[in-house]
Amino acid sequence: MTSWHIPDDLRGSYLEGTLEPALAMSVDAHLDRCAECRAAVPYDKDWLEASWARLETKLVTPRPGLSERFLWHVGVPDHLARLLSATPTMSRAWLAAVVAVLAFAVLAAREQAEFLPAFLIAAPVLPLAGIALAYGPRVDPVHELVAATPMSGPRLLLARATAVLTVSVVLAGIASPLLPAPPGMSAAWLLPALAAGAGCLALSNRLPVPIAALAVGGVWLAIVGAGRLFGDWPAVFGPAPQIGYAAAALLLIYRFHRLSTR
Ligand SMILES: [Zn+2]
Missing domain, CATH: 1.10.357 (Tetracycline Repressor; domain 2)
Known part of the structure; x- marks a missing residue:
């Protein structure tokens, strides 16, 4: 565990969604390990739980849904098809x-x-x-x-x-x-x-x-x-x-x- 934490300005851009994908991923990774930084991210507990439940159904369920299979058939890449159908x-x-x-x-x-x-x-x-x-x-x-x-x-x-x-x-x-x-x-x-x-x-x-x-x-x-x-x-x-x-x-x-x- 290092003593580094997400600085305010970085968290700001992360929350606005303006970070480039690579940087956003490392912020994700840090949030995953660090309870202190997670606590600084405002969120709505009920929404998050409902969202996880929905994503789990969509992302973890091995059998792809109708819309995902359709997107996949018309040539939309796998990850994008999964994201869109969620x-x-x-x-x-x-x-x-x-x-x-x-x-x-x-x-x-x-x-x-x-x-x-x-x-x-x-x-x-x-x-x-x-x-x-x-x-x-x-x-x-x-x-x-x-x-x-x-x-x-x-x-x-x-x-x-x-x-x-x-x-x-x-x-x-x-x-x-x-x-x-x-x-x-x-x-x-x-x-x-x-x-x-x-x-x-x-x-x-x-x-x-x-x-x-x-x-x-x-x-x-x-x-x-x-x-x-x-x-x-x-x-x-x-x-x-x-x-x-x-x-x-x-x-x-x-x-x-x-x-x-x-
Ligand atoms: Zn931290």
Whole structure:
């Protein structure tokens, strides 16, 4: 046992999740041996125990779950597949909620054509909700780091946000041919959804992730509201706004990439 302990500034960066993976791993290793330094890390006992129980089920259970096997089959590396399927948002409850919302929107639109925009408006919000839930107020980054992995903040966030976005986009893509809409219109949610996901990632450098997701969701609803005031649905979903969403998505992804590799 040495007399060295984790200095305050190092623990600070560790708690913020800004340490590089190698350094985060050595902090992990020290925390593992040193009760004194562990005591200096703030944590919520109940949350940690629940989290360990969940991780044990996901990580120790020898038989991989459905989502993990699927990710593995489409070529996602082992460790990443395991990490992603342990993500709270990849849980069955979240998937069921997304399917329910999409099914409801499709049924409503088939019943009455005026409800079609409900689907187009909801589809970009679903991935945001998923990203926000993965980083909800009770899911503190330090717990994730201590409990699961030396993977650092922005990379983990990107991996999870991409997974959430991919699942939402695939599910909404399966639902859109069922919509009573011209082909171009039934996919009109796709670019706004990508732009919203990218916007959430870019904002997460300045704001806590759930707040960033709420802010982006609010901006999207404001755009929809303004479009409704100043024109009709083409003002929100027509070709010109679509070019804008594509440009915004590219710009925001570039910005997140610059910030997270700085
Ligand atoms: Zn120590």
